[in-house]
Amino acid sequence: MRIKTLLIGGTITSGALVTVVIGYLFVAARTLEDSLVQDRITGDIITAIFQQSEVLNDYLLYPGERARTQWEKKHDEIEPLLDEIAAAGGNEDPLLAQMRISHRKKAESFARLSETLAGRDSDAANGGRLDELQEHRVAQVRLASQTMLVLASRLGQQAEENFLRTLDRLAWGVAVLVVGMMALGAGVWFIVGWRVVRPIAGLARGIRDFKGGKVGAWDGIQTGDEIGDVARAFEGMAENLNTVMVSRDELTREVETRRQAERQAQDLARSLKARTAELDAVNKELEAFAYSVSHDLRAPLRSMTGFGQALIEDYGDKLDETGKDYIQRISAASKRMGRLIDDLLMLSRVTRTELKRADIDLTDMAETIADQLRQEAPDRKVEFKIAPGVIARGDETLLRTLLENLLGNAWKYSEKKPRATIEFGVTANGSERAFFVRDNGAGFDMAHADKLFKPFQRLHSAAEFEGTGIGLASVANIVRRHGGRIWAESQQGAGTTMRFTL
Amino acid sequence: MSTLKPILLVEDSADDQTLIQRSLKKSKITNPIVVANDGVEALDLLFGTGARADEGPLRPSVVLLDVKMPRLDGLDVLELIRKNPATRRIPVVILTSSDEEQDMLRSYDLGANSYVRKPVDFNEFAEAVGRLGLYWILLNEPPPEARVE
Numbered sequence: 005m006r007i008k009t010l011l012i013g014g015t016i017t018s019g020a021l022v023t024v025v026i027g028y029l030f031v032a033a034r035t036l037e038d039s040l041v042q043d044r045i046t047g048d049i050i051t052a053i054f055q056q057s058e059v060l061n062d063y064l065l066y067p068g069e070r071a072r073t074q075w076e077k078k079h080d081e082i083e084p085l086l087d088e089i090a091a092a093g094g095n096e097d098p099l100l101a102q103m104r105i106s107h108r109k110k111a112e113s114f115a116r117l118s119e120t121l122a123g124r125d126s127d128a129a130n131g132g133r134l135d136e137l138q139e140h141r142v143a144q145v146r147l148a149s150q151t152m153l154v155l156a157s158r159l160g161q162q163a164e165e166n167f168l169r170t171l172d173r174l175a176w177g178v179a180v181l182v183v184g185m186m187a188l189g190a191g192v193w194f195i196v197g198w199r200v201v202r203p204i205a206g207l208a209r210g211i212r213d214f215k216g217g218k219v220g221a222w223d224g225i226q227t228g229d230e231i232g233d234v235a236r237a238f239e240g241m242a243e244n245l246n247t248v249m250v251s252r253d254e255l256t257r258e259v260e261t262r263r264q265a266e267r268q269a270q271d272l273a274r275s276l277k278a279r280t281a282e283l284d285a286v287n288k289e290l291e292a293f294a295y296s297v298s299h300d301l302r303a304p305l306r307s308m309t310g311f312g313q314a315l316i317e318d319y320g321d322k323l324d325e326t327g328k329d330y331i332q333r334i335s336a337a338s339k340r341m342g343r344l345i346d347d348l349l350m351l352s353r354v355t356r357t358e359l360k361r362a363d364i365d366l367t368d369m370a371e372t373i374a375d376q377l378r379q380e381a382p383d384r385k386v387e388f389k390i391a392p393g394v395i396a397r398g399d400e401t402l403l404r405t406l407l408e409n410l411l412g413n414a415w416k417y418s419e420k421k422p423r424a425t426i427e428f429g430v431t432a433n434g435s436e437r438a439f440f441v442r443d444n445g446a447g448f449d450m451a452h453a454d455k456l457f458k459p460f461q462r463l464h465s466a467a468e469f470e471g472t473g474i475g476l477a478s479v480a481n482i483v484r485r486h487g488g489r490i491w492a493e494s495q496q497g498a499g500t501t502m503r504f505t506l
Numbered sequence: 507m508s509t510l511k512p513i514l515l516v517e518d519s520a521d522d523q524t525l526i527q528r529s530l531k532k533s534k535i536t537n538p539i540v541v542a543n544d545g546v547e548a549l550d551l552l553f554g555t556g557a558r559a560d561e562g563p564l565r566p567s568v569v570l571l572d573v574k575m576p577r578l579d580g581l582d583v584l585e586l587i588r589k590n591p592a593t594r595r596i597p598v599v600i601l602t603s604s605d606e607e608q609d610m611l612r613s614y615d616l617g618a619n620s621y622v623r624k625p626v627d628f629n630e631f632a633e634a635v636g637r638l639g640l641y642w643i644l645l646n647e648p649p650p651e652a653r654v655e
Contacts, residue, residue: 299603302626307521309628314528342626 006229010195018188025181032174038093039167045092046160049085049103052078053153060114060145067121079111089159099162103155110148117141203231207238214242287356294352301345308338340470347474350405351459354478359399359485366394366407366439370428373408377415384424386415391429396439398486398506406482409475410441410502416469417500418445436505444499456492479504510537511567511648513639516548516583517541517601518575522624526570526601526635533636535643540564545578549586552593565651566596568642571618573602573609581612588617595649599638 056078063071086107089100120138203225210221221242225235312335316328323331367390374388396403411426418424427442448456448463455461457480460473479502483490488505513530517523527539540561542548548571550556554563569587573580580600587593599620600613610621622638625631 295605299605299626303519303603304521306624306626306628306631307519307525310525310632311521313628314525 007195007199008230010199011192014188014191014195018185021181021184021188025177025184028177029174032170032177035093035170036167036174039163039170041092042089042163043160043167045085045088046156046163049082049156050153050160052082052085053149053156056082057146057149060142060149063121064142067118072118075114079107079114082107097159097162099155099159103152103159106148106151106155110145110152113141113144113148117145199227199229200231203227203235207231207234210235210238214238214245290352290356294349297345298349302342305338305342305345309335309342312338340472344472344474347472347478351474351478351481354402354405354481355485357399357401359402361397362400364396364398364400364403366396366403366428367392369404369407370394370411373404373411374426377411384419385422386418386424386426389425389427389429391427394428394430394439396506402482402485406479406504407441409479413475413502414441414443414445414500416445416471417447417464418443419469421445438503438505440501440503442499442501447494447496447498447500449496450494453492453494457490512538512540512564513643514548514551514564514566514569515539515541516545516569516575516580517572518544519572522572525628525631529632529635530639532632533639535639537567537643540566544575545580545583548583549578552587552596553590563592565593567648568646569596569598570601570638571598573600573604573613581609581616584613584616584618597642597646597648599642601638 056075059071059075059078063075086100086104089097089103117138120141206225207222210225213221220239222235222238226232227235312331315331316323320328370390371388374390378384378386407428411428414426415424418426421444425442425444428440430437430439432438446464446469452463455463457476458473459477462471462473464471480490483504483506486506490502490504492500492502494500513535515523515526517526523541527541530539540551542551542558546556547558548569550558551562551564571580571584580602584598584600587596587598594617597619598617599622600609600618601622601624602609603624605623613621620638622634625634
């Protein structure tokens with residue numbers, strides 16, 4: 005049962021009890037009052053009756069108007085007293101009824117007596133003696149008075165008894181009230197103690213247990229009342245807390261994991277920075293190296309070429325063909341070395357430089373290169389077919405190197421053909437855009453195609469076509485750095501097509 | 507002037523000395539070419555001091571000055587030439603294989619008249635030397651002889 009219900013019940017019960025008892029007390033008090041009144045009045049009545057008797061005696065002695073009036077006055081005094089008794093709770097009392105009867109009888113008896121005595125007025129002749137009838141009448145009156153006295157005293161006694169009894173009941177009533185109140189007090193104690201304090205202690209214990217990690221800490225408190233509600237609320241809260249704590253643990257773990265990941269990322273970033281710095285330093289060193297290679301290696305070459313030429317120019321007449329030939333070979337060799345140095349430098353630059361992407365007009369670039377080639381050898385009849393509007397996204401410098409190499413190769417390897425045709429364009433290979441440079445020159449044996457893009461690997465002898473074997477390696481590197489691929493198709497004697505994507 | 511003013515060539519590489527002289531000759535320049543092997547010799551020649559004092563003091567129509575030389579750097583030589591009132595107006599052409607911009611900037615700051623990078627290709631090299639010679643000897647007017655104190 006819910007505590008509220010208990011308390012309401014208790015309150016109602018105590019209210020009812022108090023009301024009942026108070027009502028009872030009120031009634032008892034009224035009864036006491038009535039009893040007291042009755043007692044008093046009966047006393048008054050008795051007094052009146054005694055007084056009336058004396059008047060009667062007087063009347064008998066001197067049966068005059070005066071005594072009769074007095075007697076009747078006294079009689080009239082008694083009537084209201086009887087009414088008072090009736091008013092004081094004695095209305096249905098048989099004694100009172102009897103008293104009224106006696107009262108009337110008395111009056112009647114006196115009236116008859118008066119009649120009898122009226123016939124003789126102060127008949128001193130009889131010497132104040134009464135005859136039988138008068139005596140009888142007197143006796144009747146006296147009897148009625150006596151009866152009334154008895155009744156009155158009985159009534160008085162009854163009233164006293166009532167009083168005492170009521171007092172007794174009153175005492176009992178108070179006792180009941182006190183006991184009831186004590187019981188209620190006990191009940192409240194019980195409620196508070198058993199139904200509130202104990203469960204609260206249980207709740208507190210449950211909280212401690214929960215903190216200590218126990219599951220189901222409030223299982224003992226499953227009453228159907230408010231405390232039970234609290235217990236269940238605690239259980240719910242504990243569940244939520246558990247969930248929250250689990251989440252929090254997970255979160256903490258995740259935070260830790262993330263922190264670790266962050267730390268790792270920071271470490272990585274640091275090492276990346278260091279590596280990049282290293283790389284930059286290495287690149288700078290390479291540049292310096294390439295620079296010194298470029299100049300310091302070439303200076304002696306210049307001397308070689310220079311003196312070779314000087315020999316031929318100044319002492320040519322002193323040399324036979326073989327001599328001139330030897331000198332020629334020296335010059336050629338040093339020129340070749342110069343070209344090797346240039347190509348190596350190009351390959352090194354191509355691998356090193358940063359890729360800067362932009363939209364490049366390859367048509368324009370190809371045409372410029374074609375013009376340059378034509379300027380170098382104006383006698384050659386070469387037809388250039390360059391597709392218009394070819395735009396690609398890539399690094400301008402690197403793409404220029406690439407086209408110079410490919411078109412230069414096409415130019416070189418079609419030298420032996422009387423009519424050379426060099427094409428440049430782009431095809432759509434399904435979803436892929438593939439650029440191509442085609443020549444109708446010497447071509448090569450496809451069986452050795454795998455060597456094509458390796459540095460220093462050549463598929464023709466130097467006697468057939470001069471070259472360092474670096475050009476295509478550079479081109480392949482450029483294509484790779486743009487994320488594309490390059491491949492070749494060739495037919496020996498018919499020509500070659502180099503295709504690439506970017 | 508009856509005698510042709512000499513050209514002072516300051517160059518440490520023997521090969522380059524020979525090739526430059528030859529190229530100048532091929533350009534039909536007949537002025538005497540005095541060769542100094544490094545900066546110290548050059549200054550000796552210009553100021554009439556030291557080991558080659560007897561050949562100087564030289565008042566060339568132009569000085570062809572290399573930068574990368576042992577003992578005394580070409581630019582230091584230039585500085586000293588410009589500091590001396592007797593020699594400060596002499597045209598100096600920096601003829602060097604150095605590619606460094608600093609060298610060029612410093613050269614001009616110190617008052618070089620011209621800065622030429624030696625071409626790596628021999629033909630170009632020979633042509634450059636020829637043109638230099640023709641310009642500085644035939645076209646350019648050297649400053650009048652400074653009064654010898």
